[in-house]
Amino acid sequence: METFSFVLIQTLNALSQASLLFFLGSGLALIFGIMRVVNFSHGALYMLGAYIGYTTAKLSGSVWLAMFIAPLAVGVLGLFFEIGFLRKLYKRDESAFLLVTFGLTLVVAEVTRLTWGAPPLQVPLPSGLSGVLFILDEPMPTYRLFLIGAGALASVIIWGFLERTRLGLLIRATSQNSQMVHALGTDINLVRSGVFALGCGLAALGGVLAAPSITASPGMSSAVIDAFVIVIIGGMGSFLGAILGSLIVAAVQTFGNYFFPDFAMAILYLLMLGVLIIRPGGLLGKEA
Amino acid sequence: MTAALECKGIGRNFGALAALADVNLVVQPGEVRAVIGPNGAGKSTLFNVVAGVVKPTAGMVRVNGQDITGMTSQRICHYGISRTFQISALFPEMSAFDNVRLAAQGKLSERWLPIGGRKVLEQASELASTAMSRLNLKAIQDVAVGTLSHGDQRLVEVAMALSQRPTILMLDEPTQGMSIQETHRTVDTLKSLLSEEKLTVVLVEHDMDVVFSLADRIAVLHRGQLIADGTADEVKDNSAVQDAYLGGLD
Amino acid sequence: MMKNKIITLVAISCLLMAPQVLPNYAMTLLTELVILALFAMSLDLMVGYTKLVSFGHAGAYGLGAYACALLSLNTTLPLPFVILLSALIVGFIAIGIAWSCTMATGVSFAMLTLAFGQLAYAIAFKWVSVTGGSDGLSGIPKRPGPFGWTMLTTKPGFYLLAVACLLGAYFFCRALIKSPFGQVLRGIRENEMKVLALGYSTRRYKIAIVSIAYMFAGMAGALYAAFAGFAIPELLFWTVSGQVLIMVIVGGQGTLIGPMLGAVFFIMVEHKLSEITETWGLFMGLIFIAFVMFAPNGILGMLKKNTAAGQPAQGHTS
Numbered sequence: 057m058e059t060f061s062f063v064l065i066q067t068l069n070a071l072s073q074a075s076l077l078f079f080l081g082s083g084l085a086l087i088f089g090i091m092r093v094v095n096f097s098h099g100a101l102y103m104l105g106a107y108i109g110y111t112t113a114k115l116s117g118s119v120w121l122a123m124f125i126a127p128l129a130v131g132v133l134g135l136f137f138e139i140g141f142l143r144k145l146y147k148r149d150e151s152a153f154l155l156v157t158f159g160l161t162l163v164v165a166e167v168t169r170l171t172w173g174a175p176p177l178q179v180p181l182p183s184g185l186s187g188v189l190f191i192l193d194e195p196m197p198t199y200r201l202f203l204i205g206a207g208a209l210a211s212v213i214i215w216g217f218l219e220r221t222r223l224g225l226l227i228r229a230t231s232q233n234s235q236m237v238h239a240l241g242t243d244i245n246l247v248r249s250g251v252f253a254l255g256c257g258l259a260a261l262g263g264v265l266a267a268p269s270i271t272a273s274p275g276m277s278s279a280v281i282d283a284f285v286i287v288i289i290g291g292m293g294s295f296l297g298a299i300l301g302s303l304i305v306a307a308v309q310t311f312g313n314y315f316f317p318d319f320a321m322a323i324l325y326l327l328m329l330g331v332l333i334i335r336p337g338g339l340l341g342k343e344a
Numbered sequence: 345m346t347a348a349l350e351c352k353g354i355g356r357n358f359g360a361l362a363a364l365a366d367v368n369l370v371v372q373p374g375e376v377r378a379v380i381g382p383n384g385a386g387k388s389t390l391f392n393v394v395a396g397v398v399k400p401t402a403g404m405v406r407v408n409g410q411d412i413t414g415m416t417s418q419r420i421c422h423y424g425i426s427r428t429f430q431i432s433a434l435f436p437e438m439s440a441f442d443n444v445r446l447a448a449q450g451k452l453s454e455r456w457l458p459i460g461g462r463k464v465l466e467q468a469s470e471l472a473s474t475a476m477s478r479l480n481l482k483a484i485q486d487v488a489v490g491t492l493s494h495g496d497q498r499l500v501e502v503a504m505a506l507s508q509r510p511t512i513l514m515l516d517e518p519t520q521g522m523s524i525q526e527t528h529r530t531v532d533t534l535k536s537l538l539s540e541e542k543l544t545v546v547l548v549e550h551d552m553d554v555v556f557s558l559a560d561r562i563a564v565l566h567r568g569q570l571i572a573d574g575t576a577d578e579v580k581d582n583s584a585v586q587d588a589y590l591g592g593l594d
Numbered sequence: 595m596m597k598n599k600i601i602t603l604v605a606i607s608c609l610l611m612a613p614q615v616l617p618n619y620a621m622t623l624l625t626e627l628v629i630l631a632l633f634a635m636s637l638d639l640m641v642g643y644t645k646l647v648s649f650g651h652a653g654a655y656g657l658g659a660y661a662c663a664l665l666s667l668n669t670t671l672p673l674p675f676v677i678l679l680s681a682l683i684v685g686f687i688a689i690g691i692a693w694s695c696t697m698a699t700g701v702s703f704a705m706l707t708l709a710f711g712q713l714a715y716a717i718a719f720k721w722v723s724v725t726g727g728s729d730g731l732s733g734i735p736k737r738p739g740p741f742g743w744t745m746l747t748t749k750p751g752f753y754l755l756a757v758a759c760l761l762g763a764y765f766f767c768r769a770l771i772k773s774p775f776g777q778v779l780r781g782i783r784e785n786e787m788k789v790l791a792l793g794y795s796t797r798r799y800k801i802a803i804v805s806i807a808y809m810f811a812g813m814a815g816a817l818y819a820a821f822a823g824f825a826i827p828e829l830l831f832w833t834v835s836g837q838v839l840i841m842v843i844v845g846g847q848g849t850l851i852g853p854m855l856g857a858v859f860f861i862m863v864e865h866k867l868s869e870i871t872e873t874w875g876l877f878m879g880l881i882f883i884a885f886v887m888f889a890p891n892g893i894l895g896m897l898k899k900n901t902a903a904g905q906p907a908q909g910h911t912s
């Protein structure tokens with residue numbers, strides 16, 4: 057029974073990790089799907105979400121509120137940045153976009169450091185979720201189970217939104233053929249800005265959800281690499297691919313960290329290279 | 345005599361759509377062959393199959409007897425096919441001369457180290473110079489290609505293909521987007537070029553005047569199939585061709 | 595052309611005479627600048643000449659530093675050989691990295707370079723037995739050169755070694771850019787698809803230039819390790835990759851000289867601003883964004899525009 061409980065516990069750990077990665081990766085996938093560019097500042101926004109969450113929780117005393125405010129704030133921020141700066145770059149080549157969003161990462165990292173300082177900040181667990189559940193005599197933090205639920209719920213909601221609503225259809229159509237959608241009368245810019253804001257908000261949500269477990273720290277902005285690995289494996293621009301990618305990456309990270317702690321990162325990159333060799337578009341991807 | 349280009353039974357499906365079906369085409373050395381047809385006939389697809397951009401789902405392509413079916417465009421270039429693109433593919437910030445020189449260099453032996461590079465550059469420069477004077481482009485050779493007129497750009501692209509001394513020169517709608525004057529000028533330039541040297545040319549064109557001025561033989565595609573193949577007169581009188589162009593809409 | 599030759603000669607003379615003229619603390623700064631100029635110029639080969647944006651160049655730099663440290667601490671090779679050997683080692687390893695990264699293009703390429711950079715950082719951190727872990731490797735001696743040249747152990751001597759490396763690399767890169775190989779890079783920068791259609795195996799060219807770029811970055815890293823006396827994991831962190839990228843873009847990409855100016859600009863701003871305010875990093879980021887958006891040709895581009903010459907269309911010999 058020991059192996060079974062071990063596998064079960066690690067699987068649950070992996071699933072909760074996958075949830076966090078899902079928020080991070082799906083945002084990037086959606087943005088890439090609609091804009092064909094990679095937002096390098098994605099990791100920084102993830103980090104910002106954690107920090108804003110920290111402050112909201114500190115000021116209001118409610119972590120639940122923080123989980124609501126942080127994505128909203130970062131989403132709005134992303135919206136302003138897109139309208140103000142990024143729109144001007146679509147006409148230029150993709151490296152310009154990459155460089156500007158890279159610059160944005162530096163700026164956000166610095167602002168964060170100046171506002172909140174360099175040492176990591178602890179965000180408390182939301183009230184009601186600080187307990188531990190016993191599964192097969194093994195302790196499992198309730199928060200992790202909550203994360204699994206949150207991730208599953210969010211993926212279903214977003215998938216439903218994309219597949220079953222008119223707006224979702226519009227988004228999917230725009231990512232396939234924006235000119236046609238434009239010709240049919242829709243303001244492409246609005247769709248783009250909206251999806252961009254959504255993507256940023258998702259990243260921030262990931263950050264604020266992750267904060268109680270991993271603490272808010274400046275190092276979080278390198279999460280953009282993880283997001284990218286997810287999207288490469290799952291498929292650029294594919295929402296389902298982001299789900300799949302998150303599951304795979306989380307599994308590799310969780311079990312890899314247990315069995316080969318020093319090589320887990322290398323294994324992940326080898327996996328990413330493998331996917332690039334065999335299926336360059338990603339497992340579920342539809343590269344332009 | 346081995347045919348310069350031989351396409352046998354070329355088929356290409358995109359899902360359920362048969363863009364090409366059982367197309368046979370033979371081009372003799374020194375011949376100027378036009379490929380025409382109404383929109384959607386499959387001209388571009390055939391062109392891309394020969395040039396290696398697209399793999400055929402059936403059939404075979406041979407250049408000078410050598411099988412090049414399914415090879416990448418990068419490899420095919422070394423088997424003697426040089427092509428121009430329907431939408432000009434140039435290096436906008438480089439001068440016209442540098443554009444053509446880079447093209448010429450592609451067929452010379454590669455030099456990775458700076459040593460021995462000067463000779464290669466000289467060779468390439470000579471080939472570029474020749475190609476450009478044959479196309480009357482000497483005047484604009486130092487101008488950044490991105491700033492040239494559309495007509496000049498199309499001609500620079502032809503010069504690039506020419507400088508590679510190809511076995512088969514493939515021109516994809518060379519007069520696309522040109523004004524009447526530019527078209528006349530292009531046709532005149534190409535005509536004088538062809539009169540100096542017997543090149544093998546495969547030409548996809550919409551403009552019938554251009555086709556009749558330059559082509560020795562014409563192949564007509566309609567809905568992916570070859571419906572006529574002959575001289576200008578033969579094709580003009582062909583009822584199937586008339587139907588395809590003027591007849592039913594689908 | 596004559597004007598350029600004169601400027602080059604003057605610049606080189608100034609560099610060589612600096613030790614006679616400048617006080618000690620300025621020499622330290624200048625040495626650091628020379629090393630960073632080499633680092634930035636190496637990245638320009640990728641970013642400016644081939645349009646291969648990299649976020650992982652610190653990996654090459656740090657790798658060179660560690661190679662130098664390991665060679666210096668475990669062998670008795672003289673310093674110049676250590677530097678050269680480190681550069682070659684990094685260049686060799688880079689072939690594998692370049693092969694992997696060039697499997698993708700554009701953004702994916704950039705992210706792969708970042709991934710490799712972070713991987714190198716993680717290795718430097720974790721492989722404690724070889725790299726010394728978070729403490730890194732220290733106590734790197736400046737071993738006297740061949741033939742008993744003790745000059746290299748002195749500050750001016752080391753400075754001249756660094757200048758020699760920078761000049762050697764610069765002239766090599768210039769020859770490379772002008773060669774047939776360099777012409778292909780230009781083509782790849784402007785229209786890679788067309789270059790393929792012209793018969794070139796563009797991936798091979800990309801692998802080659804990335805390896806060369808990494809080699810020179812490794813050389814800079816090796817010089818830094820000998821200069822500072824230590825090699826630490828921080829040298830490999832992505833923020834360092836970001837800094838060198840800023841130097842290239844702000845200085846003026848695609849010019850070899852521009853990134854050197856960018857290095858000077860960056861260090862000057864860092865030194866001056868950090869005295870006044872803690873927020874200099876923020877300003878650097880904003881300056882970077884401003885340059886990408888409004889002055890994509892960098893400082894050198896702006897200087898060129900202001901002198902009457904302007905931006906001529908490329909003639910035969912460029």
